[in-house]
Amino acid sequence: xxxxxxxxxxxxxxxxxxxxxxxxxxxxxxxxxxxxxxxxxxxxxxxxxxxxxxxxxxxxxxxxxxxxxxxxxxxxxxxxxxxxxxxxxxxxxxxxxxxxxxxxxxxxxx
Amino acid sequence: xxxxxxxxxxxxxxxxxxxxxxxxxxxxxxxxxxxxxxxxxxxxxxxxxxxxxxxxxxxxxxxxxxxxxxxxxxxxxxxxxxxxxxxxxxxxxxxxxxxxxxxxxxxxxxxx
Numbered sequence: 689x690x691x692x693x694x695x696x697x698x699x700x701x702x703x704x705x706x707x708x709x710x711x712x713x714x715x716x717x718x719x720x721x722x723x724x725x726x727x728x729x730x731x732x733x734x735x736x737x738x739x740x741x742x743x744x745x746x747x748x749x750x751x752x753x754x755x756x757x758x759x760x761x762x763x764x765x766x767x768x769x770x771x772x773x774x775x776x777x778x779x780x781x782x783x784x785x786x787x788x789x790x791x792x793x794x795x796x797x798x
Numbered sequence: 799x800x801x802x803x804x805x806x807x808x809x810x811x812x813x814x815x816x817x818x819x820x821x822x823x824x825x826x827x828x829x830x831x832x833x834x835x836x837x838x839x840x841x842x843x844x845x846x847x848x849x850x851x852x853x854x855x856x857x858x859x860x861x862x863x864x865x866x867x868x869x870x871x872x873x874x875x876x877x878x879x880x881x882x883x884x885x886x887x888x889x890x891x892x893x894x895x896x897x898x899x900x901x902x903x904x905x906x907x908x909x910x
Binding site: 722724737787788791 | 841897
């Protein structure tokens with residue numbers, strides 16, 4: 689069965705510290721993976737797509753098929769990064785089922 | 799402005815009274831989807847649609863109906879709401895599976 693696991697419910701760091709939000713997935717095919725962010729009282733926004741290999745707001749994520757992981761990283765956390773982060777997996781062929789992890793709340797202290 | 803619009807933002811209703819949450823997108827997206835967000839459970843997909851008149855069940859479709867008669871609209875219908883459907887609902891649209899979704903601002907539904 690397809691599943692997305694975000695093992696940490698809460699991650700607290702100080703401003704300037706490195707951040708790694710963990711995401712592991714289970715899927716037998718070729719997944720499409722995403723990170724979404726939800727700031728307080730705002731709608732979910734797409735942060736990253738693995739297929740584009742981009743860096744957004746200093747965040748990067750690398751797909752590791754061997755470890756079935758898609759961890760989100762940022763070298764120096766900022767207070768405005770405080771938000772809820774969701775990892776999501778989509779099957780790529782003939783369907784639009786998108787499965788979300790349960791989310792990790794990132795708190796960045798000054 | 800490109801966006802997904804949901805209405806209403808807040809809704810309190812009684813058990814068994816049929817309701818519809820509307821969703822509209824102005825980006826000519828093929829794909830649309832409904833999610834519910836519950837504490838500790840994250841977002842779970844209710845229904846999705848890959849094109850007009852094409853809909854399919856997500857992970858938690860029980861108690862919900864959808865329709866996609868035109869490309870821009872994807873209403874969520876609760877024929878007989880129950881308290882366990884109290885949740886935060888999000889509509890989303892996408893132009894392709896690998897582009898990611900644009901989300902609406904959410905509808906907070908309370909069923910008493």
